[in-house]
Amino acid sequence: MVRLITHNLLACHAKGCTTNNFPLAFRDAQVEIQEQDINPEFVRNMLPRLEWKALVDAARQVGDESLPAEQPEMMDDELVQKLHRVLMEVRNLTLSSLLASPNGHDYPSTSLRTRDTPRTNTTSLSTPCIHVLSMHLSPLPHPRTFLQIHITEGAMICPNCEHVYPISNGIPNMLLAENEIG
Amino acid sequence: MVKIAVPTSIQGRPQEYEEAHVHNVYDRIADHFSSTRYKPWPIVAQFLSDIPTGWIGLDSGTGNGKYLPIPTERPGSIFTIGLDRSHNLLELAKCAGGSPTRDVLRGDVLGDYWRLGAFDYALSIATVHHLASPKRRKQAIERLIQSVSSTHGRILIYVWATKQDELSRTSFPKKACWSNEDETRISPAGQDVFVPWVTQTSTDGSVTVEPETSKSMYMVLNRYYHMFSEGELSRMAEEAAKELDLKIGSPDEFSERGVKGLHISEEGWERSNYYLLLTRWEK
Ligand SMILES: [Zn+2]
Numbered sequence: 001m002v003r004l005i006t007h008n009l010l011a012c013h014a015k016g017c018t019t020n021n022f023p024l025a026f027r028d029a030q031v032e033i034q035e036q037d038i039n040p041e042f043v044r045n046m047l048p049r050l051e052w053k054a055l056v057d058a059a060r061q062v063g064d065e066s067l068p069a070e071q072p073e074m075m076d077d078e079l080v081q082k083l084h085r086v087l088m089e090v091r092n093l094t095l096s097s098l099l100a101s102p103n104g105h106d107y108p109s110t111s112l113r114t115r116d117t118p119r120t121n122t123t124s125l126s127t128p129c130i131h132v133l134s135m136h137l138s139p140l141p142h143p144r145t146f147l148q149i150h151i152t153e154g155a156m157i158c159p160n161c162e163h164v165y166p167i168s169n170g171i172p173n174m175l176l177a178e179n180e181i182g
Numbered sequence: 183m184v185k186i187a188v189p190t191s192i193q194g195r196p197q198e199y200e201e202a203h204v205h206n207v208y209d210r211i212a213d214h215f216s217s218t219r220y221k222p223w224p225i226v227a228q229f230l231s232d233i234p235t236g237w238i239g240l241d242s243g244t245g246n247g248k249y250l251p252i253p254t255e256r257p258g259s260i261f262t263i264g265l266d267r268s269h270n271l272l273e274l275a276k277c278a279g280g281s282p283t284r285d286v287l288r289g290d291v292l293g294d295y296w297r298l299g300a301f302d303y304a305l306s307i308a309t310v311h312h313l314a315s316p317k318r319r320k321q322a323i324e325r326l327i328q329s330v331s332s333t334h335g336r337i338l339i340y341v342w343a344t345k346q347d348e349l350s351r352t353s354f355p356k357k358a359c360w361s362n363e364d365e366t367r368i369s370p371a372g373q374d375v376f377v378p379w380v381t382q383t384s385t386d387g388s389v390t391v392e393p394e395t396s397k398s399m400y401m402v403l404n405r406y407y408h409m410f411s412e413g414e415l416s417r418m419a420e421e422a423a424k425e426l427d428l429k430i431g432s433p434d435e436f437s438e439r440g441v442k443g444l445h446i447s448e449e450g451w452e453r454s455n456y457y458l459l460l461t462r463w464e465k
Contacts, residue, residue: 001276001283005238006263009301013294022297034282039258045236046261049302088258088282150283171272174265174289178197181293 001034001150001170004058005087008050010174012158012165015182023054024156024165026061032150036088040080047075047083059086062149088148187375190406196314203376203406204312205267208245210403211379212270216246225452226307227252229338229459235259237302240329242291242322243309247275250284262305265289291322296329303336304329308455311341311408316371316418319408323422327462332442335462339419340455344373344409347454372411376404415456416449433463441465 011022052071066082156165166173192199230252237260241249244264264275264286275286304326313319326337380402420430429443448459
């Protein structure tokens, strides 16, 4: 699976692609939310590592508008909660095309799905790690933090060279063909 | 269970050699491999336990992702992203430690997919030894160095050693013996070997592995390793640092402002493996 925290670190380095190669844009992203216990200390300490604007834009691309456009100077509890949701959980959406709403404000109709996952870390490997519950909710039930949002399908597009990195079954494929390696 | 290593030499292009003797093998043996690889190496567990809360890291060559949930005593305190080439291993890595799922990406350990210095730490456990040329092994180390912060990034590299644990399950054919008593025969450049995995395809199509059998109904999959000789890994890390214009040594040894460096904070051997702990610094 891939969360927005991971997306925030990714940059395209295909052959000749050295500038304007971050952040990758989501296309046809399908998203799921997995509940996760909040660790406020993690969120506070981790935040300086992220690019705020890229995070806000990516969150909007996957249907979460909870974050302010400018990074607040003070990290209050409410912001920590929001960030946790955006980074660690996500309520789902299927965005038919993000290109249709480049600024992330016009949301296409969404179908929502919630993943009901045990909150413990003790699930053994032999059991399926996720139990998917389907449920239909109105778009954007409530904001989710970026640690809870998992992008499961779709693609990430380099804003510069337009290389397409597909995401399938929660796993982005970053492999480049030999002639694309810079 | 005895692991056997047979000396080999690289034929053809290293990339294709790795495709045949590393990537394809792991994709085929993923399930069984995973069931034998669940215990974290103590050095690796310690490295991750020492990482401060809020740090973000890369596990390059994550395999079944067994290090992604660590430290389990502080769940959610650090965030490790798994990178691997094997799709089947990534499917397992995704679920490592149960829910919530782990973040994993399909990619090459020589690939560059990140903002420069994006991570606070990086680990490469039992991975660099699968690259089939010295140049590629050095490049893998360069990638690790580039992936972490220039001011505080920490790196742990763990590779298979020519110096084998007496209690280890690995045995070597007489002809190419390089046991502990026989270290003079170890080349300073290490040793390329195959470690055969014998597999049996059952009726449901799944592959099971029975390392000690050699009946004709079993198929042998040769996995390529480069066994590192003593000091080889640290020499390679120093070369990688030079390529990246980094000073080698502790930050106390340099006073000039703006200097960037790499410190080999620890070098050691644990149960048939050499490991290296590197720290980046900037004045
Ligand atoms: Zn690009």
